[in-house]
Amino acid sequence: MGYRISWLGARVPASRLLEAVGLTATDQPDEANESRFSVAELPTGWSIIWSNDEEWATLERVPTLSATVPTIAGMVDETIMVAFTDYADPTTRWFVQYGLEEDGVLAGSWPETLEPVIATARHRQAGESDDPDDSIDHVFEVPVEAGRIATGWRYDEAVFDWGRPVFMVAVPSAARA
Numbered sequence: 001m002g003y004r005i006s007w008l009g010a011r012v013p014a015s016r017l018l019e020a021v022g023l024t025a026t027d028q029p030d031e032a033n034e035s036r037f038s039v040a041e042l043p044t045g046w047s048i049i050w051s052n053d054e055e056w057a058t059l060e061r062v063p064t065l066s067a068t069v070p071t072i073a074g075m076v077d078e079t080i081m082v083a084f085t086d087y088a089d090p091t092t093r094w095f096v097q098y099g100l101e102e103d104g105v106l107a108g109s110w111p112e113t114l115e116p117v118i119a120t121a122r123h124r125q126a127g128e129s130d131d132p133d134d135s136i137d138h139v140f141e142v143p144v145e146a147g148r149i150a151t152g153w154r155y156d157e158a159v160f161d162w163g164r165p166v167f168m169v170a171v172p173s174a175a176r177a
Helices: 014-021 112-126 141-151
Strands: 004-010 023-029 037-041 047-051 071-077 082-088 093-098 106-109 168-172
Touching: 004 014, 004 141, 014 023, 014 037, 014 047, 023 037, 071 141, 082 141, 093 141, 112 141
Parallel strands: none
Antiparallel strands: 004 047, 004 071, 023 168, 037 047, 037 168, 071 082, 082 093, 093 106
């Protein structure tokens, strides 16, 4: 069994990101990200909302934010090896997806800074064994790494150079409940 999640981030305080999507943070930690939504404010300047609904996070949820500050949405479904990362800021928009249109195909319009990650993933993929039990899919990592490069955070890691993210349960705001 693997992750089936989505996440939304913005380079703003968590309260501003939560307000944009109609959520409120509680004082309850969500150490294993088991709640429908949880939020963390990272020392990298990014705030991240984790959702256990893999279809929830899109930049369309925060059009005002994505027009004014760096904003990012990601989705991962490890059970079928599908992932995407969609990024926008006032001057740039790019995305990278894997497996959404065709199994095993990387698609998108990504920045040049992602090219070394893509080249490494493709090189590692080409070097894998012919053993059908070897299910490592290195190209799947490209959208995931794109999110890490942008925010300094990755959904499947707990500890980073800057420390550990502290996710708090988030719930629908009373006004929007």
